[in-house]
Amino acid sequence: MNRTPLDLGLLQAFTAVVDCGSFTGAARRLHSTQSTVSQQLRRLEEQVGASLLDRRRRDIRLTAPGERLLGYARRMLALDAEVAEALSQANAxxxxxxxxxxxxxxxxxxxxxxxxxxxxxxxxxxxxxxxxxxxxxxxxxxxxxxxxxxxxxxxxxxxxxxxEPLCWVDSASHPSVDGDPLRLVVFPPNGLYRDEMFETVESLGRRWRIGYSSTSLASIQSAVADGLGISLLPARAVLPGHQVLGPESGFPPIETxxxxxxxxxxxxxxxxxxxxxxxxxxxxxxxxxxxx
Missing domain, CATH: 3.40.190.10 (Periplasmic binding protein-like II)
Structure with missing residues (x-):
């Protein structure tokens, strides 16, 4: 038998009416209006196919189906809150x-x-x-x-x-730019900037050799500052111990x-x-x- 699942919002309105003893009190708890709560309760009664409140009385009094549903409603709402808490903790x-x-x-x-x-x-x-x-x-x-x-x-x-702006850098105190062959400080094979360095230096007609290689940026920076060779680094990685080599030094900008x-x-x-x-x-x- 196919049936529409019970709406938790309607169950919440139902339990609020019972707990507060009135539609007015339930509306205040739910930050809603009395007419909305009344409509929700009628929709719930349509879903379950039974009257849940004895409307012959002025006070809130449950019918037999309403009493049976109330326990299930509280359990379903508690389980919903438990699920929300569990998911909240998982996300946190x-x-x-x-x-x-x-x-x-x-x-x-x-x-x-x-x-x-x-x-x-x-x-x-x-x-x-x-x-x-x-x-x-x-x-x-x-x-x-x-x-x-x-x-x-x-x-x-x-x-x-x-x-990503790149700079050719040399040591400020022990420059290597005039060396022949030119010593290069590089990252390992397949590292970034390595091919650009080789191709550019060769296009300048300069002889070169690898003077220092490391996977560590800090090590590359120190090697350049201490005079082990020049390198191609991001502009943000230039240190006070470096000097930037520009077109006036024969090194074109790299924008790859x-x-x-x-x-x-x-x-x-x-x-x-x-x-x-x-x-x-x-x-x-x-x-x-x-x-x-």
Whole structure:
């Protein structure tokens, strides 16, 4: 036998009338009107096919079907509240997994993440930093919910994308730019900027060799500052111990990279909020650079 499931809203109105002893009191409890509560009760009676209140009396008195339904109604409403509480706790205890490039893993991003956690104190946030190639591989394997990646322009991938300004950098105190062969400080094979460095230096007719290689951005930065060679780094990664090499030094600008945020289409509201905060963090420095 097919029948329409009982409406929890109607059951709530029914129990409120019984508990308050009047339609007026039930309307106040439910932040509704007396006529609305009365209509809800009649709709419930139509659903169950029986009168629930003895309307021959001025006070609220249940009929026999009303007495039987009341116990079930309270149990159904209690179970609904229990489900809502369980889901609320599950959401509050959720874990979001974020992957960011190493040069984003400190400084302003930690302040942004701290603000996000203050807004959602029961959440767990797992942040992993590393090379974009590794972050992308882990994201594709489902090990991240949200990633900020560096990628070559024109790929069309990502829910948000921004240009990533790059700088040729040398040591301010022990420059290597005039060395022959020119020493390069690079990330490992398949690392970002590596091919751009090789192609550009060769196009300048310069002999070169790898002077230092590391997977760590901090190590690359230190190697350049200490005079182990020049490198190609994001503008945000330039340190006081570096000097920027521009066209006047024979090094053309490189504009092949971009930053992109990736998350899956089914992302929930908390993940979308975190993505929006991350997007603002990335966008603001770029906006400031354009208006200098």
């Amino acid at each position: 205890g959720a874990t979001l997994r974020l992957g960011v490039p190493e040069d984003f893993a400190s400084g302003r991003i930690t302040g942004m993440l701290a603000g996000f956690m203050r807004a959602h104190p029961d959440m767990t946030l797992e942040v992993t930093s590393g090379l974009s190639r590794d972050l992308r591989r882990l994201y594709d394997r489902g090990e991240f919910d949200l990633v900020l990646l560096k990628q070559r322009r024109g790929t069309g991938a990502g829910v948000s994308r921004w240009p 990279m971009e930053l992109a945020i990736h998350h899956r289409p089914e992302a929930g509201p908390l993940l979308l909020e975190l993505a929006a905060r991350l997007a603002r963090l990335v966008h603001e420095p770029e906006k400031a650079r354009r208006h200098r």
